[in-house]
Amino acid sequence: MKKVVEQATVVEVKTIAQGIVQADLNCPQIAGLVLPGQFVTLEPGATGSTCRRPFTVYSCDDTNIRLIIQIVGPNTKACANWQIKQPVEVLGPIGKPLSVNPSVECFLLVAGGCGLASLHLPAEQIASTTKARTIIVAGTKTKKQIFGQKDFERLGSVFKFATDAEDHKTAVELLQEILAGDNHLPNPGQMQIITCGPVRMMQAVAKVAKDAGISCLAYIEQVMGCGGLGACKSCVVPIRGQMPKYICQDGPVFPAEEVDWDELT
Numbered sequence: 001m002k003k004v005v006e007q008a009t010v011v012e013v014k015t016i017a018q019g020i021v022q023a024d025l026n027c028p029q030i031a032g033l034v035l036p037g038q039f040v041t042l043e044p045g046a047t048g049s050t051c052r053r054p055f056t057v058y059s060c061d062d063t064n065i066r067l068i069i070q071i072v073g074p075n076t077k078a079c080a081n082w083q084i085k086q087p088v089e090v091l092g093p094i095g096k097p098l099s100v101n102p103s104v105e106c107f108l109l110v111a112g113g114c115g116l117a118s119l120h121l122p123a124e125q126i127a128s129t130t131k132a133r134t135i136i137v138a139g140t141k142t143k144k145q146i147f148g149q150k151d152f153e154r155l156g157s158v159f160k161f162a163t164d165a166e167d168h169k170t171a172v173e174l175l176q177e178i179l180a181g182d183n184h185l186p187n188p189g190q191m192q193i194i195t196c197g198p199v200r201m202m203q204a205v206a207k208v209a210k211d212a213g214i215s216c217l218a219y220i221e222q223v224m225g226c227g228g229l230g231a232c233k234s235c236v237v238p239i240r241g242q243m244p245k246y247i248c249q250d251g252p253v254f255p256a257e258e259v260d261w262d263e264l265t
Contacts, residue, residue: 003091003228004029010086011064013079018144019071020114021080028063030092036121037098037219037253040065041227043089045078052091052227056118056219059151065090068117068147094228095252098194098217100125105190108214109157110137110175110205112197116148118219118252119196127155135178136160139171139201171197172204179212188213195219195256199264206256216256220264222247238263 008027016022030040034057041052053075058066069079082088100122107126109119116138126134134157140146142165149159160178162169175193178185185191195205196219209216225232228248235247238260245251 002033003094004033005089005091006030008065008088008090010082010084010088012084013082015080016068017147018142020145020147021069021071022058022147023067023069023079023082024064025067025088025090026064027090030090031060031063031065034060034065034093034121035097036100036125037118038093038095039118039221039228039252040067040090040092040094041224042079042091044075045082046074049075051223051225054094054221054224054228056121056221057093058117058120058148059124060121068114070114091227091229094248096250098122098125098219098253100129101192101215102130103190104130104132104192105186106133106135106192108135108137108175108178108191108193110171110193110195110197112139112171112201113141113145115195115197115219115221118221119194120148120151122194123152123155123157127157133184134158135182137162137171137175137178139163139169139174139197141165170201172201172208175205175208179208179214191215192217193256194253196221199261202256203261203264206259206261209256217253218256218259219253220247220251220259224248 006027008025011024138161162174193216225234
């Protein structure tokens with residue numbers, strides 16, 4: 001896939017949830033190329049940092065891309081402090097696009113924390129190219145960290161969430177409740193789960209999917225030493241019975257049953 005290095009400019013940065021900001025960047029070359037499942041890397045913003053940081057593309061139009069950034073360290077804090085019209089070097093799009101199966105009648109998009117950001121572009125494609133029902137299953141620590149509900153509902157998705165603090169429930173447990181209690185779900189062969197979040201959460205989702213006979217795709221995210229150029233081989237994904245694959249070249253979306261979850265760190 002074609003990659004572009006573009007000098008973007010900041011259009012807007014705003015807080016949308018506790019510790020989470022939404023950033024819009026004007027970069028028409030990349031915006032015109034990016035597809036669901038792909039991501040970009042940004043030049044490091046913190047002093048002394050050398051590795052580019054990967055971020056999923058939440059949404060885009062003809063000229064802008066929107067990123068959802070969780071503030072966890074000096075680089076993401078620097079992103080949250082971007083000023084309007086500030087230049088930012090962006091590389092992308094990176095990774096293979098997600099292929100939406102048109103025969104699926106119901107998609108369950110299961111996210112942990114900021115992993116929800118990776119599922120919005122796929123939800124847009126599902127809404128625009130299929131008549132499938134889409135259910136969002138989001139898990140966060142508290143209700144203050146929930147974002148994107150109106151964006152997903154605008155696409156016609158049903159948005160359900162669980163929180164550790166208030167509901168004492170995880171996204172995996174909520175998924176199990178939906179599979180057990182929603183009488184309007186089609187048979188397992190006509191459903192698909194797409195998940196993104198912490199590795200152990202995705203591993204649990206993959207097991208639920210396997211036990212239910214539902215196909216599952218996992219959107220795997222890792223920091224990359226080379227910034228997504230395919231040079232460092234640090235974004236390795238162990239594959240059962242095969243040679244390992246790499247997020248920047250083969251992913252970031254993988255069939256969950258192929259991933260050796262016990263070896264993935």
